[in-house]
Amino acid sequence: MKFKDILIISQKNLMRAKLRTLLTIGAVFIGVFAISLTNGLGSGIRSYVNRQLGNLGAENILIVQARQTFPNPVSQDVVEYDQNRQAGQFNVTFLGADDITKIRNIGGTKSITPQFDFRIEYIARDRNSKKYQASASQYVEGFRLEMAAGRLLTATEQNGITIPVRYVAPLGFSSAQDAIGKTVMLSYKDRSGLAQEREVFIAGVQEQSLVGNVDMTVPVALAEEIYRAQTDGASERYPALFVQLENAMADLEQVKQKFSDAGYDARTLEDQVGTIGTVINTILVVLNVFGAIALLAATFGIVNTLFMAVKERTSEIGLMKALGATRGTIFAIFSAEAASIGFWGSSLGIIASIIVGTIANRVATNTFLKNFVGFDLLAFPVLPFLGILAGGIILALIAGALPSLRASRLDPIQALRYE
Amino acid sequence: MLPQELIEYIHSSRAAGVTDAGILHALADAGWAGALMQLDDSVMRAVNLIKTYEGDTNALNGVSLSIQRGESVAIVGKSGSGKSTLMHILATLDKPTSGELIIDGRATSELTRADIDTLRNKKFGFVFQQFFLNGRNTCLDNVTLPLTIMGISRGEREQRGMEMLKAVGLEEKSKQRAGELSGGQKQRLCIGRALISNPGVIFADEPTGNLDSENSAMIMAMVLELQRSRGITLILVTHDADLAAMCDRIITIKDGHIV
Numbered sequence: 001m002k003f004k005d006i007l008i009i010s011q012k013n014l015m016r017a018k019l020r021t022l023l024t025i026g027a028v029f030i031g032v033f034a035i036s037l038t039n040g041l042g043s044g045i046r047s048y049v050n051r052q053l054g055n056l057g058a059e060n061i062l063i064v065q066a067r068q069t070f071p072n073p074v075s076q077d078v079v080e081y082d083q084n085r086q087a088g089q090f091n092v093t094f095l096g097a098d099d100i101t102k103i104r105n106i107g108g109t110k111s112i113t114p115q116f117d118f119r120i121e122y123i124a125r126d127r128n129s130k131k132y133q134a135s136a137s138q139y140v141e142g143f144r145l146e147m148a149a150g151r152l153l154t155a156t157e158q159n160g161i162t163i164p165v166r167y168v169a170p171l172g173f174s175s176a177q178d179a180i181g182k183t184v185m186l187s188y189k190d191r192s193g194l195a196q197e198r199e200v201f202i203a204g205v206q207e208q209s210l211v212g213n214v215d216m217t218v219p220v221a222l223a224e225e226i227y228r229a230q231t232d233g234a235s236e237r238y239p240a241l242f243v244q245l246e247n248a249m250a251d252l253e254q255v256k257q258k259f260s261d262a263g264y265d266a267r268t269l270e271d272q273v274g275t276i277g278t279v280i281n282t283i284l285v286v287l288n289v290f291g292a293i294a295l296l297a298a299t300f301g302i303v304n305t306l307f308m309a310v311k312e313r314t315s316e317i318g319l320m321k322a323l324g325a326t327r328g329t330i331f332a333i334f335s336a337e338a339a340s341i342g343f344w345g346s347s348l349g350i351i352a353s354i355i356v357g358t359i360a361n362r363v364a365t366n367t368f369l370k371n372f373v374g375f376d377l378l379a380f381p382v383l384p385f386l387g388i389l390a391g392g393i394i395l396a397l398i399a400g401a402l403p404s405l406r407a408s409r410l411d412p413i414q415a416l417r418y419e
Numbered sequence: 420m421l422p423q424e425l426i427e428y429i430h431s432s433r434a435a436g437v438t439d440a441g442i443l444h445a446l447a448d449a450g451w452a453g454a455l456m457q458l459d460d461s462v463m464r465a466v467n468l469i470k471t472y473e474g475d476t477n478a479l480n481g482v483s484l485s486i487q488r489g490e491s492v493a494i495v496g497k498s499g500s501g502k503s504t505l506m507h508i509l510a511t512l513d514k515p516t517s518g519e520l521i522i523d524g525r526a527t528s529e530l531t532r533a534d535i536d537t538l539r540n541k542k543f544g545f546v547f548q549q550f551f552l553n554g555r556n557t558c559l560d561n562v563t564l565p566l567t568i569m570g571i572s573r574g575e576r577e578q579r580g581m582e583m584l585k586a587v588g589l590e591e592k593s594k595q596r597a598g599e600l601s602g603g604q605k606q607r608l609c610i611g612r613a614l615i616s617n618p619g620v621i622f623a624d625e626p627t628g629n630l631d632s633e634n635s636a637m638i639m640a641m642v643l644e645l646q647r648s649r650g651i652t653l654i655l656v657t658h659d660a661d662l663a664a665m666c667d668r669i670i671t672i673k674d675g676h677i678v
Contacts (some may be wrong), residue, residue: 002570009567016555319551322512322613324540325568326533412512416551 001329010336013309021341022134024298024305029352031295036353036385038287040378043278044361060110060245061093061142062266062319064103064259065243066093094237099264103243106258110246113140113220114238116227120188121195123163125171127185132170134186136161139217140242143269149176150204156220160203161186164214168205176205183290186218190229198226296394299399303340306334306403310410317407318415331408339393346392350385444483461485461521461570462619462652463509468518470504470675471544476565479515480675487678488619491653501590503624505672506656510534510543510622523619534662544651546642548628550605550669554598556590559598562611564618569616579615587611587641603634610642627662639665 014021075139091364100112116138139153139162148165161184165176173179178201200222208214218226231237243266245255252268261264310317317330357378364377425446432442444466463486470479478501486492496502507513508520520527523542528534539547542563552561563571563580571579584590587607592600597608613621623642627635634640639662646653654664663669671678 001568002572005570012556204491250507315549315551316553320534320564320568322510322539322545323565323568324536324538324543326536329568334651413507414548416547 001325001332006329008331010333012019012339013313013333014337014340017305017309017312020305020308023344024301024341025348027301028295028342028396029295029349031291031298032349032351032388033347033356034291034294035288036350036388037357037378038284038291039384040353040357040380041287041386042280042284042380043381043384044357044376046277048376049277049280051268060247060380061140062243062245062255062259062268063115064095064241064243064264064266065239066095066099067260067265074365094239095241096238099238100241102262103241103259103264106262108246108258110244112244113242114224114236115240115242116220116223117237117239118188118223118226118230120186120226122187123167123171124185126183127197129172130170132167134167134216136186136216136218139219140224141220142244145204145217146207147208148205148207150180150202150294153203153217153219155220157203158221159200160219161200161222162204162206162217163202164206165208167216173241179205188226188230189233191233198222198231201357219398222263241408263265295395298345299395300394302338302399303403305341306400307406309337310334310403313407314410314415314418317410318412318418321410321412322416326403329397330410331404334404334407335397335400338396338404342396343389343398344394345396346389349392350388444519462488462490462523464521465509466519466521468505468508468515468520470501470508470513471516477675479508481518482672482675482677483518484670484677486652486654487618489647489650489653490668491643491666493655493657493666493669494672495657495660495663495669497658500672501675502656502672504675506622506624506654509654510545511539512593540565541616542619544616544618546606546609546613546621546623546626548625550609550629552597552605552608555596557594558584558597558600558608559593561608562589562615564612565616583611583615584608586614586645602630603637606630606634606638607641610645614645614649614651617649620649620654621646623653623655625657626655627657627659635662 095114100114102111103109118136118138120134120136124131139157141153141155143152145152145162147162150162151159153162163171163179163184168176168179171179171184173182181201181203183199183201186200187195188198190196200218206217256266271370320330357380361376361378430443430620432445434528465482465484468479468482469477471477478486480501482501482505492504494502504513508515511520511522522538527538530538553564559577559580560567563576566576566579581590581593584593587610589600589604589607589611592604592608597605599610606629609626613623621642626642627638630638642653642655643665645651653666655662
């Protein structure tokens with residue numbers, strides 16, 4: 001029998017029990033819809049994160065920390081005192097001046113900047129205006145941030161800061177552009193607990209982002225200044241060191257290994273952001289599992305539907321076999337029916353997910369993603385969808401194999417006697 | 420060509436008064452059954468067919484017969500006599516427990532399943548008591564089903580289908596659903612379906628069993644007319660003596676034997 005005729009016959013057969021076919025297609029639809037939507041969500045977030053990562057720059061900057069050790073919480077052992085180690089359950093090991101020397105001796109470094117551990121209390125337009133809670137981190141040269149207005153900080157910056165775009169309105173600026181160059185007040189508590197004020201100016205306004213820096217950034221000099229004021233002034237305890245490598249093209253894994261051998265934990269900014277990806281991936285895997293369970297249920301539906309079809313059409317199968325249809329032909333007709341259910345369920349599921357995703361994107365970018373420039377909640381690259389479509393059809397074919405085999409093996413005489 | 424010794428063996432056996440069935444018997448045992456078929460005009464020859472069903476007495480108890488090309492043969496017998504089993508085996512829908520069936524000089528025991536499927540598709544036509552039409556499909560689709568299975572293209576199928584519908588007087592019903600036809604029309608459609616592949620043999624299993632007497636006569640007349648005009652062999656299975664009498668030859672089966 002011609003392939004085309006097999007397809008035509010199988011479609012006609014599916015149309016005989018419209019409701020049953022529709023329900024079975026519906027089951028496949030639900031599973032594929034779930035998986036397809038999850039896939040779209042994953043692609044959307046991943047493409048955003050990747051674009052943001054691409055914006056981060058600073059491929060040659062390593063964030064170096066002491067290798068953190070987590071002591072056994074139930075251990076009763078008495079541990080030797082280490083001035084770089086914070087006491088308590090989750091003690092963080094800090095780095096000191098000796099570490100800077102040690103890392104410089106590893107070689108290949110261009111510059112080593114300590115991360116100054118400081119805290120600011122609030123930001124305000126001036127002494128008399130409203131104060132807003134604020135957190136700031138030290139700007140590392142080479143890190144790129146997406147800017148709404150103004151510029152990034154420079155290495156020699158003294159008084160400039162950048163603020164996230166969300167601070168623009170509260171601080172009383174009409175726009176991001178309006179904020180550039182304006183003076184604001186940062187306040188921090190010094191080591192004796194007294195509030196200190198520090199006048200700075202806004203050098204740039206950062207776009208909101210899910211990855212990278214979401215705080216205000218202050219230049220190294222300012223970070224150090226506040227750090228010195230908040231500690232005894234001579235302390236050298238750094239949570240991390242920013243190490244700029246001489247050669248941006250250096251084999252990062254090899255470099256990281258060298259640091260690791262020396263007892264440090266070195267990561268690029270990308271590694272650090274990568275952990276976000278891991279969290280997202282875990283969520284997506286869970287969602288995909290739900291979709292897969294729905295699809296598994298759908299395959300049982302396909303098996304059931306085809307067994308019913310075989311039973312209903314027993315005498316017809318008998319006739320076709322009597323008229324010379326081979327086992328292969330009968331198998332192919334029923335397999336084509338299964339594949340069609342898979343095809344229609346998957347196609348409709350994918351189309352529905354694209355429609356829902358497009359609407360969700362429009363809603364999201366107008367509401368809770370408003371400030372995240374270039375973030376589509378869902379993305380729909382073609383290849384994974386072709387994969388899902390193929391997967392749906394293959395799954396249906398596998399589900400249809402047993403009923404198809406049963407049909408192909410029917411004894412024509414028995415089948416013709418069947419009523 | 421046959422080896423000389425085989426031909427000599429056949430001639431000497433015949434001269435010694437051994438029946439053809441007896442010669443075949445001997446040759447079938449020696450694996451030469453097919454060879455003999457080339458000597459005579461049989462379209463089908465059965466040699467000592469035995470069919471046993473599990474835990475039952477024999478349905479067929481050693482049936483040998485030969486059917487000539489263009490002949491119409493009625494197989495008659497009461498229900499349970501084994502006539503249906505015999506037809507199923509002759510039509511290759513069933514396999515004998517032992518014995519040999521030779522069709523057009525080929526021993527069916529040596530054919531693969533696919534060969535037998537092709538044989539049925541191209542050489543046999545079937546008319547059943549219960550019609551086995553697809554009521555939702557058009558008459559044209561139903562009548563061309565054997566050609567569809569054969570893998571003939573749609574254009575040729577429709578052309579041959581229309582010719583066939585004309586031959587059985589249903590050309591005006593071609594686009595109508597088979598389910599909408601009357602009983603007599605349905606069986607005419609089945610005759611068309613049986614003949615469309617230009618088969619050598621038609622098997623008709625109680626073809627008038629579901630029809631009134633008027634339609635029965637019409638269907639039987641049509642079958643015999645088409646069969647004779649086209650030189651097709653007809654094997655008719657029936658319990659109706661009047662129908663059987665219309666055929667060239669009657670084979671009566673009782674308790675799995677030809678009587």
